[in-house]
Amino acid sequence: MIRPEEIKMSEEETGKWGMVINQDLCTGCQACVAACAMENNISFVGEVDSGYGRSMHWIRIERFWEGEYPEVKMTPQQPMLCQQCGHANCEPVCPAYATVHSQAEKLNLQVYNRCVGTRYCANNCPYQVRAFNWRDYKRPEPLPNQLNPDVTVRRMGVMEKCTFCIQRIHKAQDVAKSEGREVYDGEFTTACAQACPANAIVFGRVDHPESLVSQLARKGHGIKHLEELGTYPQITYFKEG
Amino acid sequence: MSEQFSRRDFLKLAGVGAATTAILTGCGPASRYVKREPYQQMPEYNSVGQSTYYATTCRECAAGCGLVVRTYQGRALKVEGNASHPLNLGKTCARGQATLQGLYNPNRIQGPIKHVRGDRLYDSFSNPFLDDINNAPANMTWDEAIQVVADALKNYKPNEIAFLMGMAPDHLFDLVTDLAKATGMNAPLRFGALSMFEARATLSKAVENLFGQPGLPFFDVGAAQTVFSFGANFLETWLSPVSYTRGFAGLREAETKMRGKFVQFETRMSSTGAKADHWVPLRPGTEGLVALAIGKLVSEMRGGAIPRAFSGVNPAEAAETAGVELVALENLAGMFATSNVLAIPGGAALGQSNGLEIAEAILALNALSDNFGQPGGVYLSPLAPDQTEYSRPASAEEMRTFVEKMAGGAIKVLFVHGVNPVFELPKSLGFEVALTSVEQVISFATFPDDTATGADYVFPDHHSFESWGYQRIATGTSQPVLSGAQPVVTPFFDTRSTADVLIAAAGLAGGKFASALPFADEVEFLQAKVGALLSQAGGSFDAPDAATFMAYFQQYGGWFRNADARITPDGSGVLNSNLSGSVAEFSGEGEFFLVPFVSPTLAEAGANKPWLQELPDPTTTVMWNTWIEINPETAHELGIENDDVVKVVSELGEVQAYAYLYPAIRPDAVAIPFGQGHKAYGRYAESRGANPADLLAAHFNKAGDLAFGGMKVKLEKVSSAERGVGLSRMESRMGVYGESMGEEH
Amino acid sequence: MxxxxxxxxxxxxxxxxxxxxxxxxxxxxxxxxxxxxxxxAQPVPGFPHKTHVAFGIQCLYCHPGASKGPAAGIPSQSKCWGCHNQIVKTRDSALLAPLKDAVLNGESLVWVPVAIVPDFVQFNHRAHIAAGKNCEDCHGDVSQMGIYQNPQVFNMGWCLNCHVETAGEDQELLIKLSDCGTCHY
Structure with missing residues (x-):
């Protein structure tokens, strides 16, 4: 019998799930941010804590200013979420093995019950996409009625981040398996991609060359953010055109 | 016990004890037990542990996107777009996503309430995260409530009774219209802050003047080559944002065609303007002049005679007035001359004293592209399947007439549904004061909003996810669509559908009232209305009988005619029309133009949803508050820094908020988002930020829309920023300037 | 001092x-x-699972969710009453008064599930049944139980032992079954 710990993991492993984000289409409308919060039971933290940078968006739209009035320009809106790195900076620094790489789904996992809240992972994440529960942000009644039962409700002292809607991945796989088939491309998608009115976010299997996301990723001049750090991110960005 | 039991040891022991307790409690199963309440009776089409999905229509704005709501064990869990709905094709905006936070809002009205005007409808609170709020309890039964409505209908003359309604839902508007027609009551008036800031009345009036036929224009952004938008925030809240965002994606699509270009003219860079290839800052009220100037320059470049419409303008003077370089206009005209341009007049441009002239001038530009009724051009939106003529919400001027009637005592009973005029109308129109002159005010508000606080009775309607109904799609799709709504969950509180209340009350009132609404309940009324479509051919589905038709109508989320029914406007006379580049008039003494704009994430009714509050504004990334946008150069001259408290003073009032040094606003303008500043409306909205509508004077353009852009204001610094106090911004986490994020972190 | x-x-x-x-x-x-x-405490004191099993009622009759999705589910009271209403002995039994009251008054029977895993574990019945597990493999011999009691503690070691055994030499399955993300998200 093979024990789980005997399985060797190669650092350069290709991913399984990935995204293509077209910044030229992104209008910064925040629909993805809201959809993500509703799907993943993300707490709102209020004005004071969000002022301290403690808001827990798993996805945020970045935008920067260039130039000065009247030649001022906003850089293309950039949805920034966990890049599900193939070789993630957050993983080796966790003393509790709470942020580990999923061998099966090739995702960076955050195992809430293991997390002890050292925040090393967030400090080591070059994309700054991890959010920490600084308090128990309670939802007053009856707001908890909207909580998604497929996603753990996190408590104080736990790190959290984008999971690529792993609950949807599992559900789709479960349905496909019960019907004796493979999950087909586009059968399901993440909450952000499903909401996006401009279709700027496309999600799918990057290890299937014929999937929509792979086809899009191959064309043109897509970039992967901070690829030079050797993180092997799974999200390809297209800036203009 | 040791000789030396030091304090340190004691603390250690106590610590170990506490840790053990914590660990053991965590492990005990009792700490994890939860109660589970199974269905008393499993509803149809439900199965244990499986989600059920219901199609309905979004009511967060009047656009009417189709939704599919995931429900599980009787609770609504997630909103998704309805993929087969022609308006939004499965997509949603942030406000639609957050609808659930309205459904399960901690400050919903719990039942029918007899209420002392001005009294709070919920206790003030200490901590927004705790359950320490007491909502005003229901203090009457629904039977009593219906009797109150019936008495109000019966005891007053019909012309003393008025209904003020929101932009959604349409079925209730139809019901009240039927009731009013049959009984001689005042016809219901519909209003919404969005329609005011969109300047819908101006838009349809301009269309009527140019094309001889009123209607809501449909701009085919998706198929356009180039878009010139004059202050249209079509990616935010304008008309039908989800549909227009899809159009924008089509414009930018570069696989099968050239990537379309986009130029935005406005005073302050909106989040729509931020997507433009060229952003052209203009002095407010000069958009029409610039449009005419571009028209003239294009005609000159193309050669031949200058059309009459553009002949009266001097481009150099226009550029001077608008505060742009003539070269810039010439470059844009050059771009125009070589491609097909779609020119869009938006609310920010039309909310001026000369708004109607501006709208006409901008629409006339399209004649140069000859794109009327062409792909990528201007159409008129199709009428909904059951509609025979275009109708629009009330303009601000019509609202003022109504308010004057209220103040004069001509209206003795006022029913309010789906709109919050105390908050949404500028204070200068005096709605709040006039409300005190109305003998009886009955609010059907779902939330304890600013207007419900001034009512005698609050008879809460269901939340949209608990309601039946339909909504006509006013614009945004080429097909005529009647979008269907059905309850996705059973009512959470002791609320009752306003349609049911009115039907029951009309029955009690008897006479004309009873015969006007001969229905048992709302559903029967809907079946009568929707069933009329059964005879129409060419729809998205057919049904053998009315009951089946109604079932399909709910299941598919509406009925859509399959044909492209957009109307081609008659633009033959446009180039020969008489257009003037008239100059806008401004009221007020100050040196700054005031630019009020609708918050893209909150809009007029989103402030009570905590996650909408926590969404960063797309341009400034500010959360949970109001800010005042000032050009950094101006701020520097006035000694204003980020997060200083500043005051904007108009002749009517003042608004105080934190300063935000906004790099993309004209130095002679200040901008304030609309959406915050509620005096009631629940714990997340109340006393948060400020409402720029307080600054606006009751000035109107020729179409009756409010000239909200025609204010000059003063800017004063109140106090310097204090450490740790100020705006919550997302950008403080990710940086403000820079080429790519890597450099900023 | x-x-x-x-x-x-x-x-x-x-x-x-x-x-x-x-x-x-x-x-x-x-x-x-x-x-x-x-x-x-449960709403129907001393609820006898064994009697129901003895009558030959299948687990899935009352807990049909187990074969379809994550939650096995608790039957709605109309389902309970559907049978008990037909049986003279149970229709007026004092023991079943809570059920009868709830049905007649339109109130809910509020149960407290005891076969539970912590909030941070996402368990799916369907996958386990599809993999050939029987109810009694985890829930013990219910035919001998009154009110249900867990035959063992449902902890991670117990779950994982079975997962590793099930995988055997199949490395791909082992990866899937020992992945943190299979249960924790």
Whole structure:
């Protein structure tokens, strides 16, 4: 019998799930941010804590200013979420093995019950996409009625981040398996991609060359953010055109 | 016990004890037990542990996107777009996503309430995260409530009774219209802050003047080559944002065609303007002049005679007035001359004293592209399947007439549904004061909003996810669509559908009232209305009988005619029309133009949803508050820094908020988002930020829309920023300037 | 002050007093610990699973969700009453009064599930049944139970043992079944 710990993991492993984000289409409308919060039971933290940078968006739209009035320009809106790195900076620094790489789904996992809240992972994440529960942000009644039962409700002292809607991945796989088939491309998608009115976010299997996301990723001049750090991110960005 | 039991040891022991307790409690199963309440009776089409999905229509704005709501064990869990709905094709905006936070809002009205005007409808609170709020309890039964409505209908003359309604839902508007027609009551008036800031009345009036036929224009952004938008925030809240965002994606699509270009003219860079290839800052009220100037320059470049419409303008003077370089206009005209341009007049441009002239001038530009009724051009939106003529919400001027009637005592009973005029109308129109002159005010508000606080009775309607109904799609799709709504969950509180209340009350009132609404309940009324479509051919589905038709109508989320029914406007006379580049008039003494704009994430009714509050504004990334946008150069001259408290003073009032040094606003303008500043409306909205509508004077353009852009204001610094106090911004986490994020972190 | 107190504690009387306090605290703690380990009260006292099994009713008749999705589910009271209403003996039984009252008054029977995993574990019945597991493999011999009790603690070691055994030499399956993300998200 093979024990789980005997399985060797190669650092350069290709991913399984990935995204293509077209910044030229992104209008910064925040629909993805809201959809993500509703799907993943993300707490709102209020004005004071969000002022301290403690808001827990798993996805945020970045935008920067260039130039000065009247030649001022906003850089293309950039949805920034966990890049599900193939070789993630957050993983080796966790003393509790709470942020580990999923061998099966090739995702960076955050195992809430293991997390002890050292925040090393967030400090080591070059994309700054991890959010920490600084308090128990309670939802007053009856707001908890909207909580998604497929996603753990996190408590104080736990790190959290984008999971690529792993609950949807599992559900789709479960349905496909019960019907004796493979999950087909586009059968399901993440909450952000499903909401996006401009279709700027496309999600799918990057290890299937014929999937929509792979086809899009191959064309043109897509970039992967901070690829030079050797993180092997799974999200390809297209800036203009 | 040791000789030396030091304090340190004691603390250690106590610590170990506490840790053990914590660990053991965590492990005990009792700490994890939860109660589970199974269905008393499993509803149809439900199965244990499986989600059920219901199609309905979004009511967060009047656009009417189709939704599919995931429900599980009787609770609504997630909103998704309805993929087969022609308006939004499965997509949603942030406000639609957050609808659930309205459904399960901690400050919903719990039942029918007899209420002392001005009294709070919920206790003030200490901590927004705790359950320490007491909502005003229901203090009457629904039977009593219906009797109150019936008495109000019966005891007053019909012309003393008025209904003020929101932009959604349409079925209730139809019901009240039927009731009013049959009984001689005042016809219901519909209003919404969005329609005011969109300047819908101006838009349809301009269309009527140019094309001889009123209607809501449909701009085919998706198929356009180039878009010139004059202050249209079509990616935010304008008309039908989800549909227009899809159009924008089509414009930018570069696989099968050239990537379309986009130029935005406005005073302050909106989040729509931020997507433009060229952003052209203009002095407010000069958009029409610039449009005419571009028209003239294009005609000159193309050669031949200058059309009459553009002949009266001097481009150099226009550029001077608008505060742009003539070269810039010439470059844009050059771009125009070589491609097909779609020119869009938006609310920010039309909310001026000369708004109607501006709208006409901008629409006339399209004649140069000859794109009327062409792909990528201007159409008129199709009428909904059951509609025979275009109708629009009330303009601000019509609202003022109504308010004057209220103040004069001509209206003795006022029913309010789906709109919050105390908050949404500028204070200068005096709605709040006039409300005190109305003998009886009955609010059907779902939330304890600013207007419900001034009512005698609050008879809460269901939340949209608990309601039946339909909504006509006013614009945004080429097909005529009647979008269907059905309850996705059973009512959470002791609320009752306003349609049911009115039907029951009309029955009690008897006479004309009873015969006007001969229905048992709302559903029967809907079946009568929707069933009329059964005879129409060419729809998205057919049904053998009315009951089946109604079932399909709910299941598919509406009925859509399959044909492209957009109307081609008659633009033959446009180039020969008489257009003037008239100059806008401004009221007020100050040196700054005031630019009020609708918050893209909150809009007029989103402030009570905590996650909408926590969404960063797309341009400034500010959360949970109001800010005042000032050009950094101006701020520097006035000694204003980020997060200083500043005051904007108009002749009517003042608004105080934190300063935000906004790099993309004209130095002679200040901008304030609309959406915050509620005096009631629940714990997340109340006393948060400020409402720029307080600054606006009751000035109107020729179409009756409010000239909200025609204010000059003063800017004063109140106090310097204090450490740790100020705006919550997302950008403080990710940086403000820079080429790519890597450099900023 | 504190020194005086500790000096007093070192007296024989002090030691006895300290001992009594310790015992009192310890027994209170033990009692509280004991209460955390008790089965919760259920709305129908003494609900006999064994009787239902003895009548040949399949698990999935009342808990049909197990074959379709994550939650096995608790039957709605109309389902309970559908049978019990037909049986003279149970229709008017004092033991079933809570059910009858709930049905007649339109109130809910509120159960407290005991076969539970913590919030941070996402368990799916369907996958386990599809993999050939039977109900009794995890839930024990319900035909001998009144109110259901877990035959063992549902902890991670117990789950994982079975997962690893099931995978056997199949490395791909082992990866899937031992992945943190399979249950925790």
């Amino acid at each position: 504190i020194k005086k107190f500790f000096d007093w504690l070192k007296q024989p009387l002090g030691l006895i007093a300290a001992g009594i306090v310790f015992l009192a605290v310890f027994s209170a703690f033990a009692y509280w610990l004991y209460t955390t380990q008790q089965a919760p």
